[in-house]
Amino acid sequence: MEPRHCLVTGANRGLGLEFTRQLLAGGARVVATARHPGRATALNALAGEHPGRLHVLPLDVAVARSRDELLRELPLVLGQRRLDLLLNNAGVLHGGERFGQVAEADLETSVRTNAIGPFLLVQALAGLLADGGIVANLSSEIGSIALRREFRTPSYAIGKAAQNMATVMLSQALQPRGIRVVALHPGWVRTDMGGERAPVLPAEAVAALLQVLERLGPTDSGLFLGPDGAVLPW
Known part of the structure; x- marks a missing residue:
């Protein structure tokens, strides 16, 4: 992978931290965000190992004020450069939900964090994206309407389904600049969210x-892709 400039949200643990680690290993410069950078021990240790190539900034993707602050700080880090990859990884999952007991607050939090926040973040940072770059939204097959066969994690499923629509809308909006926008399903991964x-x-x-992102062509924007690159149904 050629060196490039990337932004990874929710980078304090799990997939976000691993994306940051592997992008750095591939020669990229990374801006990694976390809601509470001071508590992101592993991420800060990684920044110490890559001085000048990893910058850690605060971001709560669901909060407008936090997104605005990132928009003000990011040009100071990037200088004249633009982002080649924006990876919307930050998300939230409420486990143990049962029909009849699904909380309105959990539904609102999921849609705001998993769909509204990432959409508005891309909209806010559009001027800092490189033409021909990539926006990758970490989704889940749980958000696929066509694949649902059981009542499970409804707030997460609804939030990810909304995020998938946001992916398609963003792909249309950014198509004139050659920016590819995709939704990615990582599989069932052993993280705090995925479980042991x-x-x-x-x-x-x-x-x-x-590897899926490396293989993206100009006609792949707006797709929902699995870890093997196969197109998933909406």
Whole structure:
């Protein structure tokens, strides 16, 4: 992978941290965000190992004021450069939901964090994206309407389904600049969100998804892709 400039949200743990680690290993310069950077021990340690190539900035993607602050700070880090890759990884999942007991607040939080926030972040940062670059939204097959066969994590499923629509809308908006926007399903990954029973390790999932991104062509914008690059149904 040629050196490039990337932004990864939700980079303090799990897939976000692993994306940051592998992008750095590939020669990229990375801006990694976390809601509470001071508590992001592993991420800050990684920044110490890559001085000048990894910048850690605060971001709560669901909060307008936080997005605005990132928009003010990012040009100071990038200088005259533009982002070749914006990876919307930050998300939230409420486990243990049962029909009849799904909380309105959990639904609102999921849609705001998983769909509204990433959409508005891309809109805000559009001027800092490089023409021909990539916006990758970390989605899930749980957000696929066509694949749902059970009542499970409804707030997460609804949030990711909304995020998938946001992906398609953004792909249309950014198409004139050659910016490819895709939704990615990483598989069932062994993270805090995926749980200990998940069969796929974060390093394996991220390596597969980075290969998918490397292979993206100009006509692939607006697709929902699995870790093997196969197109998933909406």
